[in-house]
Amino acid sequence: MTDEAFEQAVRDYANTVYRVACHAVKDHSEAEDVTQTVLLRLYQSAPPFEGPEHLKHWLLRVTVNESRKVLRSAWRRRTVSLEDWDGPAPEGEDAGVLEAVMALETKYRLPVYLYYYEGCSVKETARILGSNPSTVQTRLQRARAKLKYTLTEEEEGTGHVRPQIVP
DSSP: OOHHHHHHHHHHHHHHHHHHHHHHHOOHHHHHHHHHHHHHHHHHHOOOOSSHHHHHHHHHHHHHHHHHHHHHOHHHHHHOOGGGOOOOOOSTTHHHHHHHHHTSOHHHHHHHIIIIISOOOHHHHHHHHTOOHHHHHHHHHHHHHHHHHHHHHHHTTTOOOOOOOOO
């Protein structure tokens, strides 16, 4: 990979890689580490890409794999609590939805984030997560049901209606 192509890839995809890592590991500093590791792998040993979509898919797949590696590490299990995360939340009405998404289990949170926030198709999300498309569809359906229940339960006493994720 040429230096110019690498710099362009960093400009185009570094924020996406960081956001996916942030949602996967729920820690800013570890998400930054994952992002740097992914970008270093891109610079050092990236395969030839067929186009920008192939590059994006490769980066997201490597990001998910590196995030899983971080989550499996014995050091992390002993030192970091997942409840301590105060991730980047958008302002306004979407803040409640993102907060509810972040409260989901990882197996639901990552497909929802990739599908709704990064715009990946079910097929792309399945490839990135190493799952079957039917598994991703099931997890999206269950996540939507959990989010609907959570968001409507929170709002029963306030009279506010939160926006709901619609398939």
